[in-house]
Amino acid sequence: MEIVVFGAGALGSLVGGMLAREHQVTLVARDPHARRIAGQGLRVVGDLDAHTRPRATTDPTSADLTCDLALVTVKAYDTATAAESLATGDPALVCALSNGLTEETLAERLGDRVIAGSATYGAELVGPGEVRCTGVGRIHVGEFADARLAEDGDAASDRAERVAAAFRECGLACEADPRMSRRRWEKLAVNAGINAVTALARVPNGALADEPGRAVAHRAAREAARVARVEGVALSDEEAVDAVDTVVAETAANRSSMRRDVESGSRTEVDAITGAVVDRGRDRGVDTPTNRTMADLLRTWERDHNGG
Numbered sequence: 513m514e515i516v517v518f519g520a521g522a523l524g525s526l527v528g529g530m531l532a533r534e535h536q537v538t539l540v541a542r543d544p545h546a547r548r549i550a551g552q553g554l555r556v557v558g559d560l561d562a563h564t565r566p567r568a569t570t571d572p573t574s575a576d577l578t579c580d581l582a583l584v585t586v587k588a589y590d591t592a593t594a595a596e597s598l599a600t601g602d603p604a605l606v607c608a609l610s611n612g613l614t615e616e617t618l619a620e621r622l623g624d625r626v627i628a629g630s631a632t633y634g635a636e637l638v639g640p641g642e643v644r645c646t647g648v649g650r651i652h653v654g655e656f657a658d659a660r661l662a663e664d665g666d667a668a669s670d671r672a673e674r675v676a677a678a679f680r681e682c683g684l685a686c687e688a689d690p691r692m693s694r695r696r697w698e699k700l701a702v703n704a705g706i707n708a709v710t711a712l713a714r715v716p717n718g719a720l721a722d723e724p725g726r727a728v729a730h731r732a733a734r735e736a737a738r739v740a741r742v743e744g745v746a747l748s749d750e751e752a753v754d755a756v757d758t759v760v761a762e763t764a765a766n767r768s769s770m771r772r773d774v775e776s777g778s779r780t781e782v783d784a785i786t787g788a789v790v791d792r793g794r795d796r797g798v799d800t801p802t803n804r805t806m807a808d809l810l811r812t813w814e815r816d817h818n819g820g
C-alpha cells in the first residue's frame with residue numbers, strides 16, 4: 513500500500529515507522545524530525561523494535577497525496593488543517609487515529625473516503641528520528657456512520673478489513689470493527705474519564721484505580737455514555753465505566769496525553785474530548801456537570817498559561 517501519515521509526531525511516527533516495514537510510507541512531519549528521518553531513517557524503540565526508512569517531508573504538497581491510505585495523526589485541533597491539505601490530493605481512504613470525534617471534520621472536506629480509527633498504543637518522541645513505544649495496545653478501524661455499515665451490522669466493511677490487514681502485516685495489532693460508531697464513543701468516554709482527571713490532578717493513569725479519582729473518572733465516563741445514547745449509540749453506563757477501569761489497569765504507569773500537554777505547557781485537546789461531551793450534551797439537552805467543571809478548569813489553565 514502507498515500510505516501517507518499526516519502529522520508524524522509520537523503516534524504517527526510509531527505507526528508510520530512500523531508500517532514502513534512492508535508498505536511505501538511517507539511521513540508529513542516537522543523539522544528536525546523530518547530531516548533526520550530523511551537522512552537516517554526512523555527508529556522505533558521500547559516495547560516495539562524497528563528501524564525503517566519511510567520518506568519524510570515537511571511539505572504536504574510534496575507528498576504523493578494520491579495514495580491508497582492517508583492516516584491522520586495530528587492533535588484533534590489540527591484536523592481541519594490536515595483535511596484541507598489532504599483535499600489537495602486524492603487519497604483513496606482517510607483514517608484518523610487522533611483522540612476525540614474528529615471524523616466528522618474530516619468527512620466535511622473528504623466525504624465518504626473517511627473511515628474511523630482509534631489507537632490505544634502508547635507513543636513518545638525520544639528525539640529527532642526516534643520514537644518510543646510505551647505500551648502495546650490495539651488499533652481499531654471501521655465505518656463510523658451507521659448508514660455505511662454492512663446490512664446486518666455484523667461484518668466490518670471490506671475497506672476496513674484491508675486496512676486492518678495492512679497494519680497486521682507489519683506487526684501492529686489491528687482489527688476491523690463493525691461497530692466503530694460505538695467504539696468511538698467508548699474511547700471518548702475513556703478519554704473524558706482519564707485524561708482530564710489525570711491532567712488536573714497531575715497523577716499517572718493508575719491513580720484512578722483508587723478513590724476519589726476513580727469516582728470522578730467514572731462520573732465523567734457515565735456522562736459521555738449518556739450523551740452517546742441520545743445520539744443513538746448503544747453504550748451503557750456500565751460499559752463506559754468498565755472501559756475506563758480496563759484502560760486504567762492497562763496503562764497504569766502512563767502519563768496521559770493531556771497530563772503531558774499540561775506539564776509541557778502545550779495546548780490540550782480539551783475541546784475535542786471533555787468539551788465535546790459538554791457541547792454535544794448541551795445540544796441534546798443532557799447535563800454533563802462533571803465534564804463541564806473539568807472543561808472550565810482546563811480552559812482556565814490554558815488561558816492563563818497560553819494567553820487564551
Ligand SMILES: NC(=O)C1=CN([C@@H]2O[C@H](COP(=O)(O)OP(=O)(O)OC[C@H]3O[C@@H](n4cnc5c(N)ncnc54)[C@H](O)[C@@H]3O)[C@@H](O)[C@H]2O)C=CC1
Pocket residue numbers: 518519520521522523524540541542570585586587588590593594609610611612631632633634635636637769781
Ligand atoms: N501519543 C500517544 O500515545 C497517543 C496519542 N493519541 C492521539 O493521537 C493524536 C496525536 O498524538 P501525539 O502523536 O501524541 O501528538 P504529537 O503532538 O506528538 O503529534 C502530532 C504531530 O503532528 C504534527 N503536525 C500537525 N500539523 C502538521 C502539519 N500541517 N504538517 C506537518 N506536521 C504537522 C505536529 O508537529 C506534531 O508533531 C492525538 O489526538 C492524541 O490524543 C491516541 C493514542 C495514543
Ligand SMILES: CC(C)(CO)C(=O)C(=O)O
Pocket residue numbers: 611632702703706707717759763766767768769770
Ligand atoms: C488511552 C489513554 C488514556 C492512555 O493514556 C490515552 O488515549 C491518552 O493518554 O490520550
